[in-house]
Amino acid sequence: MGDIGNLDGVSGADDMPGSPETTGIPGGGAPSTNPNEVTSCATRPDPGNVLIRRLTHGEYDNTVRDLLGDTSAPGQKFPTEGNATTGFDNEAAALSVSPLLISNYSDTAKALVETLMASDKKKLVVTCDLATQGMTCAQTSINALARRAFRRPVTDSEQQRLTGVMQAAVTQGESVETGFKLALRAVLLSPKFLYRIEVDADPGSAVAHAVSPHELATRLSYFLWSTTPDEALLQAADAGTLSTPDAVGQQVTRMLADAKAHGFIEGFAGQWLGLRNLATAARDATKFPGFDVATRTSMQSETELFFKSFLDESKDVHDLLTAKYTYADARLAKLYGVTGAPASGFAKINLGSAPRMGLLTQASFLTITSKNNGTSPVKRGKWVLGQLLCSEPPPPPPGVPPLPQEAVPTGSVRQKFLQHRTGATCAGCHSQMDPIGFAFESYDAVGSFRTKDDNGFAVDATGQLPTGEKFSTALELETLVSQEPGFPGCLTQRLFEYAVGRAQNPEDQCALEGALGAAEKQGTTLPALVTALAQSTPFTQRRGEP
Amino acid sequence: MASHKRWMVSRRALLTGAGIAMGLPYLEQMMPVARGASTASPLRFLAFYCPNGMIADAWKPTGTGTTYTFNRTMEPLAPVKDDLLVIGGVGKQGGCFKGATGHDVGTGGMLTGGYGTVADGKLDPGTVTIDQTIAGVIGKDTKLHSIQTQVFDTHAFSRLHEHISWSGDNTPLANEQDPKALFDRLFAGYAPTNDAAAQAAAAKLKRLEGSVLDFVSADATELKGRLGRSDNLKLDEYLSGVRDLERQLQDQGAPSNVACSPVAPAATKDPQQTVKSMLDVIVLALQCDATRVATFMIENGLGDYVFDFLGVSGGHHSASHHNGDATLKEYCRVIERWEMEQFSYLLQKMKAVKEPDGSSLLDNSLVFMTSDVGDGMGHTAYDLPMIIAGKAQGAVTTGRHVTTISKDMYGFDCSVVPIGNLFISILQTFGVAAGTVGKYSTGPFSLKA
Numbered sequence: 003m004g005d006i007g008n009l010d011g012v013s014g015a016d017d018m019p020g021s022p023e024t025t026g027i028p029g030g031g032a033p034s035t036n037p038n039e040v041t042s043c044a045t046r047p048d049p050g051n052v053l054i055r056r057l058t059h060g061e062y063d064n065t066v067r068d069l070l071g072d073t074s075a076p077g078q079k080f081p082t083e084g085n086a087t088t089g090f091d092n093e094a095a096a097l098s099v100s101p102l103l104i105s106n107y108s109d110t111a112k113a114l115v116e117t118l119m120a121s122d123k124k125k126l127v128v129t130c131d132l133a134t135q136g137m138t139c140a141q142t143s144i145n146a147l148a149r150r151a152f153r154r155p156v157t158d159s160e161q162q163r164l165t166g167v168m169q170a171a172v173t174q175g176e177s178v179e180t181g182f183k184l185a186l187r188a189v190l191l192s193p194k195f196l197y198r199i200e201v202d203a204d205p206g207s208a209v210a211h212a213v214s215p216h217e218l219a220t221r222l223s224y225f226l227w228s229t230t231p232d233e234a235l236l237q238a239a240d241a242g243t244l245s246t247p248d249a250v251g252q253q254v255t256r257m258l259a260d261a262k263a264h265g266f267i268e269g270f271a272g273q274w275l276g277l278r279n280l281a282t283a284a285r286d287a288t289k290f291p292g293f294d295v296a297t298r299t300s301m302q303s304e305t306e307l308f309f310k311s312f313l314d315e316s317k318d319v320h321d322l323l324t325a326k327y328t329y330a331d332a333r334l335a336k337l338y339g340v341t342g343a344p345a346s347g348f349a350k351i352n353l354g355s356a357p358r359m360g361l362l363t364q365a366s367f368l369t370i371t372s373k374n375n376g377t378s379p380v381k382r383g384k385w386v387l388g389q390l391l392c393s394e395p396p397p398p399p400p401g402v403p404p405l406p407q408e409a410v411p412t413g414s415v416r417q418k419f420l421q422h423r424t425g426a427t428c429a430g431c432h433s434q435m436d437p438i439g440f441a442f443e444s445y446d447a448v449g450s451f452r453t454k455d456d457n458g459f460a461v462d463a464t465g466q467l468p469t470g471e472k473f474s475t476a477l478e479l480e481t482l483v484s485q486e487p488g489f490p491g492c493l494t495q496r497l498f499e500y501a502v503g504r505a506q507n508p509e510d511q512c513a514l515e516g517a518l519g520a521a522e523k524q525g526t527t528l529p530a531l532v533t534a535l536a537q538s539t540p541f542t543q544r545r546g547e548p
Numbered sequence: 549m550a551s552h553k554r555w556m557v558s559r560r561a562l563l564t565g566a567g568i569a570m571g572l573p574y575l576e577q578m579m580p581v582a583r584g585a586s587t588a589s590p591l592r593f594l595a596f597y598c599p600n601g602m603i604a605d606a607w608k609p610t611g612t613g614t615t616y617t618f619n620r621t622m623e624p625l626a627p628v629k630d631d632l633l634v635i636g637g638v639g640k641q642g643g644c645f646k647g648a649t650g651h652d653v654g655t656g657g658m659l660t661g662g663y664g665t666v667a668d669g670k671l672d673p674g675t676v677t678i679d680q681t682i683a684g685v686i687g688k689d690t691k692l693h694s695i696q697t698q699v700f701d702t703h704a705f706s707r708l709h710e711h712i713s714w715s716g717d718n719t720p721l722a723n724e725q726d727p728k729a730l731f732d733r734l735f736a737g738y739a740p741t742n743d744a745a746a747q748a749a750a751a752k753l754k755r756l757e758g759s760v761l762d763f764v765s766a767d768a769t770e771l772k773g774r775l776g777r778s779d780n781l782k783l784d785e786y787l788s789g790v791r792d793l794e795r796q797l798q799d800q801g802a803p804s805n806v807a808c809s810p811v812a813p814a815a816t817k818d819p820q821q822t823v824k825s826m827l828d829v830i831v832l833a834l835q836c837d838a839t840r841v842a843t844f845m846i847e848n849g850l851g852d853y854v855f856d857f858l859g860v861s862g863g864h865h866s867a868s869h870h871n872g873d874a875t876l877k878e879y880c881r882v883i884e885r886w887e888m889e890q891f892s893y894l895l896q897k898m899k900a901v902k903e904p905d906g907s908s909l910l911d912n913s914l915v916f917m918t919s920d921v922g923d924g925m926g927h928t929a930y931d932l933p934m935i936i937a938g939k940a941q942g943a944v945t946t947g948r949h950v951t952t953i954s955k956d957m958y959g960f961d962c963s964v965v966p967i968g969n970l971f972i973s974i975l976q977t978f979g980v981a982a983g984t985v986g987k988y989s990t991g992p993f994s995l996k997a
Contacts, residue, residue: 054779081722082848084707086669096669096707099782100721102696104789105733105796163766167759174755184756188763193771193786205776282703284854284863374866397650397666547776 048509049210049543053094055198055224055503059083061092064229064265066114066190069150071123076110088499090273092224095504099196111190115183127186132179140168140182147186151195153223153231154216155240164188198224202546210545215239217544222250222536225501226257228265247537254533258313270500271309274389275361276370277302286375290448300333301366301449307348308364312528319493319528323360323390323484326353337365337450357444357451359477360484362386365449372447376456379419379439386438390483392492395431414459416440437465441479490526494518497531502540513538589903589912591941591978592834593682595659595843596894596917597712598887599651599851600868601924602933606881609634609949616949621881624889625935627896631910632937633944633995636951638970639922639930639963641988644954646962649929651865654920655849656708656720661968661986664717669707671717672986678971680715682978683841691799693792694841695833697730698723699823700853702863709849719785723845727813727825733796734829734838735810754797761794808836820857827894835901835909844894846887849920858882868924880924891917895937914940914977930963934970936995943977945997969993 057065059077066072081103086096118124127147130139144164148156156164167188168181189195200217213221216231219239223231231239235253238244244253257263272278280302285293307329312322328338330351335343338358342351353359361367371381388394411418419440422432443461446452455461464474473479483489494514495506506514517534524530535541606620616634618626625632639645640654640663653663659677664670671677683694696713704710711720724730737753739746768783768790775783810832813825826844833839847853852863860867860879867883870876894915901909915937922928931953939946952965968989975982976992 051776051778054775054782056782081725082701082703082710083722084669084710084720085705086707087667089705095718097782098719099785099789100696100715100719101693101789101792102722102724102733104786104793108793159770160767163763167763170759171756174752176756180756184760185763188760191760191764192767193764193783194767196786197782199771199775201774202776205774205779284852286862374862547778 055094056097087505205546227262305366316527323480368449383435383439411457592913594915597845601921634949635934637953642966644962648927651850652706652708692839698845700847702852704850913938944995
């Protein structure tokens, strides 16, 4: 996934990571139609091996919210992490643990437990009286909590060891409550809580097998809610009724309708569409006065609400780029020159004849792909290729000189960027990126429509894709991208990476094709695509690591 | 867990401590742990990271050898000039190398002889950063094995941007960004050895909290038997963090040296004071022998902090791509000089700390400062800005400027000495015999005159 904030408009060396498996021509990210791969998949499906997955900081926050009723979001103070291959923060291989994080987990567990036991939320975890019922109450309570924290039935051995922690405190003259607190801290510091553990009967075997019902419940829950399974999921897993495709489909429908599906919108769309990057986007205050936290929050909310409408209304994913409506508050309505926004909050707005349509004319995209002091056609073009078509160009070779800077511009940004295309070194990639970026020159670095570019010259938004298709505005370009076969394929790949927590392998192509094919039979709606992925082999099965 | 052997345990502390009788078995408690049976001070290692390179016209000193003069950026280092070995010309690779690199692999791979890979956000296979190799030797018996710190965080995107210290190619070590939190990790549970009540409370805490750690260790051990190879590597990361917690719990005793009196940093929101507080806590940690290895990042890689307190507008990384713009270039010089003021503050503090044997903390340290790139505009990976401070107990001849920069056939600068060579010699200083560091090293780089 592209490294949005990381692109320099000019050379930038390998700050522009290209992942080898996604490098290619536009549309190259669509699942392959290699018949051999399809055949081998049908005969010997390989679901791949997923590592144990440490909770992301956001998942940790949501999980303690649901387990303990604690909404303090302690994970926001955990150490900053960076992304690896997929660009999603839930990628198993990149979720490492350092001594500082373990120290943070330990301190946080202690604080969470002290806060819980001193508040009326205590009854969420302790449903009896520790003072009068003593160890019996403590055991009942800790075993029930451990089941929810470990997302599966607790073993006898675990129950005994939890009792052991509590008994040891009592033996040393402490109260049962003190012992219970220590056991609760032990649960919250356990790897069985901090990681999503999946076990193979034979960890060294490459033979595919279904994940256990509780593992499946956990996968569904963190995919669609970014949090721990609820009681309905756990009970379905307990009863062994979760694992059929129909049952999975019903759960997906139920879960997407739940308020906790915001976890999916924030987690998936927030990263796929770069919305999380808005929080740290900065703009030159003299050129863009009023670009403040509230503005950035509005931009984020707009795209989240827009994405949500595709889930709620089962809309065709192609329309993500062509829908003639958006969600705007008064601030955004003013930016877009449209009417109908309420005095406070957001409303669905018909864009009418405004030069806006779909995701790529929303202020969020236009802002996160710009620089502090102006637009970057290269960033915008690269973003569209990488995020929407899964065909991000490779980084420029070392030693590429920057474009010369002029104190007083003698031509438009577009004219200056033509130098990218004069030498063979640059032209290979820039002939793909730049024309797409030029289409958006009609929008400044915070998303306002304009007719003059950063250099003060008239905007020319016309262009031609490497495939020969022509466009004269950003809206026409959006229509062309929405019709690329690679677009729904790329969205499928991004959803897949987010769902399974690993980069796509060649072995996954038939599963991706199958999921997209199944969704296409239902109008390629976003819920259909999500459902098909949740029913796919890589999501419902796993294997060991030979 | 083995009992802790502590350097700088005074005879008086032992005699008056909580019931500890002076006897032959305890003599070893007064001996330094990592350096054999002498009363010499331990050796320490620090890495100091400044992102986005240095503008050469203000960075490069004039002259070489012992008579060189500072240029503008290094001027704040004048009070410690005799304690510096300024090194020019070293690159990520040798062999007349003049390539470029990204801020991601430049930062993540800074303390390695290689780069790492952008696509998967890892170091080169099998790589451990030199601070961690050194900590493996001298960090075994201190309260914390090593510490990683950072001040300004502008949230870059790759894990390579965010970390200079890695215990494995896929295990970056997170940076503590809050001086007070770092202080608490180092000195929480501080129980003076002559305070029996505090000692008893610490012992009780150890028993109670120890049961939590025993439980989670048993959980991890049980899982290890049921998971695959790569999963077990993940659990190893977890277990090494739990072992650190165990060590902290075991090591509640006070540093007995009178020179070490841990005082928590005052809370501050001022960015400049935050930098100083972090450096203060680092010095305290070394002085008190709570750790012997530390890394410090002023910003993350791709750091785009807005140094408005220096009269600079716009972010640091943005300014580094100045495209020749005089204002932006000057912003970089101002920021870089300020960075050297902070470096000088650290070194002066270390120099002021007197060890029990009369030497200074700086004399017993090797402080390595560099950046992810040479020139921020071109992302150059050759002729990196580089300083070693501290004599490292005689292993480094300071008070010098050496440069190894060379010219290619067209007359352009290139590096002939790969950074791996320098790291071979740094590791040797700490008793690690490394024949090579990374795939480009060719042999040791002399740190002595």
